[in-house]
Amino acid sequence: MSTKRFQFGCLALASLLWSVPGWAGSPIVIGTGGASGVYLPTGRAICQLYQQATGATCRALPTGGSFYNANSVRNGDLAFGIVQSDVQYAAFEGTAQFYDNGPSPDLRTLFSLHAEAFTVVAKPADIREFDDLLGKRVNVGNPGSGHRATLNALLAVKGKTEGAFALASELKPEDMTRVMCSGKLDAFFYVVGHPSQAIEEATRRCGAHLVDVSGPDVAHLIEAAPYYSVTVIPGGTYANTPDDTTTFGVRATLMTRSDVDDGDVYRLVKAVFENLEALRRSHPSLATLTAAKMVREGVTAPLHPGARRYYEEVGLLPVEE
Numbered sequence: 001m002s003t004k005r006f007q008f009g010c011l012a013l014a015s016l017l018w019s020v021p022g023w024a025g026s027p028i029v030i031g032t033g034g035a036s037g038v039y040l041p042t043g044r045a046i047c048q049l050y051q052q053a054t055g056a057t058c059r060a061l062p063t064g065g066s067f068y069n070a071n072s073v074r075n076g077d078l079a080f081g082i083v084q085s086d087v088q089y090a091a092f093e094g095t096a097q098f099y100d101n102g103p104s105p106d107l108r109t110l111f112s113l114h115a116e117a118f119t120v121v122a123k124p125a126d127i128r129e130f131d132d133l134l135g136k137r138v139n140v141g142n143p144g145s146g147h148r149a150t151l152n153a154l155l156a157v158k159g160k161t162e163g164a165f166a167l168a169s170e171l172k173p174e175d176m177t178r179v180m181c182s183g184k185l186d187a188f189f190y191v192v193g194h195p196s197q198a199i200e201e202a203t204r205r206c207g208a209h210l211v212d213v214s215g216p217d218v219a220h221l222i223e224a225a226p227y228y229s230v231t232v233i234p235g236g237t238y239a240n241t242p243d244d245t246t247t248f249g250v251r252a253t254l255m256t257r258s259d260v261d262d263g264d265v266y267r268l269v270k271a272v273f274e275n276l277e278a279l280r281r282s283h284p285s286l287a288t289l290t291a292a293k294m295v296r297e298g299v300t301a302p303l304h305p306g307a308r309r310y311y312e313e314v315g316l317l318p319v320e321e
C-alpha cells in the first residue's frame with residue numbers, strides 16, 4: 001500500500017472510531033496491590049472492561065497496596081488507585097498516617113468493591129486471639145500496605161505499638177506465607193477479600209489457622225469509625241479453621257481526584273456497571289458485588305462528578321439539586 005493510502009486509511013479509521021459513541025477515552029493506570037492479593041486481578045478486570053468500551057489502553061499497576069495508592073493519587077503520581085475505605089477516609093480527612101499531610105479535600109471515590117476482612121493467620125496452635133500475638137514474631141506488612149495501616153489503628157485503641165511484638169517484619173504479601181511456613185514467623189496480618197490464595201496456602205501447606213479479632217477494644221474501634229464493621233469469615237473457608245472467625249473489615253474502593261477528567265471517570269464507571277456480571281465472574285471475592293452497595297457502602301470520600309452523573313442517569317442515585 002502506498003504511504004498516502006496508508007495515511008488516509010489511518011485517518012479514516014481514527015475518525016470512524018472517534019465518531020462511534022463510547023470510543024473515546026484517555027489511557028489510564030490504576031494502582032493496585034501485590035501479586036498474591038485481590039487488588040491486582042480486580043484492577044486488571046476493570047481495565048479490560050474500560051479497554052473494551054473505549055479502545056483506550058488501561059494498565060493495572062502492581063504496588064505496595066492501599067497506603068501507597070492513596071498517597072500516589074493524593075500527590076498526582078496516579079489518577080486511580082484501589083484503596084481500603086479506612087485508608088481513603090484517613091487520606092481525605094488527614095487523620096492517622098495522613099495526619100502530617102493534613103486533609104486532602106480533592107480526593108474522590110468512584111465506587112466500592114469487595115469486602116475485606118482484617119485477617120490474622122497464625123501458626124502456633126496456642127495463638128487463639130489477637131492479644132496472644134503480643135511478644136510474638138509477626139509480619140506487620142510492607143510499608144505501603146493497607147493492612148499495616150489497619151493494624152496500627154487496632155494497636156492504637158489497645159494503647160500499643162508495633163514494639164509490642166518480638167519481631168515486626170515488613171514482608172510483602174507474596175513472601176509472608178513462605179517465611180511463616182519455614183518457622184521464622186508466628187503470624188501475619190492481611191486485609192484482603194476471601195477466599196485468598198495466600199491464606200489458602202498458609203493454612204493448607206503449613207497448618208496455620210485463622211484467629212478471632214473481637215472483644216471490647218475491637219467493639220470500640222468499630223463503633224468510633226464509620227468504615228469498620230463486624231465481619232465473619234465462615235468456618236471451612238480454609239483448612240484448620242472449621243469454626244467461623246469473627247473479626248472486623250472494610251470495603252475496597254476505587255479512588256481518584258476531583259481534577260481527573262469527568263469524561264474518563266464517566267466512561268470507566270459506565271464500562272464497569274454495564275458489565276458488572278463480567279466483573280463478578282473475574283474473581284471469587286467479587287462474586288457478590290451489587291450496584292446498589294457499590295455506590296453506597298465504603299464511600300468514605302465524595303463521589304467524583306463523572307461517576308455521580310452516571311449513577312443519576314441510570315437511577316442508582318437520586319438526581320442532586
Ligand code: GLU
Nearest residue numbers: 033037038039065066146
Ligand atoms: N488491602 C491490601 C492493601 O491495601 C491489599 C489487598 C489486595 O491486594 O487484595 O494493601
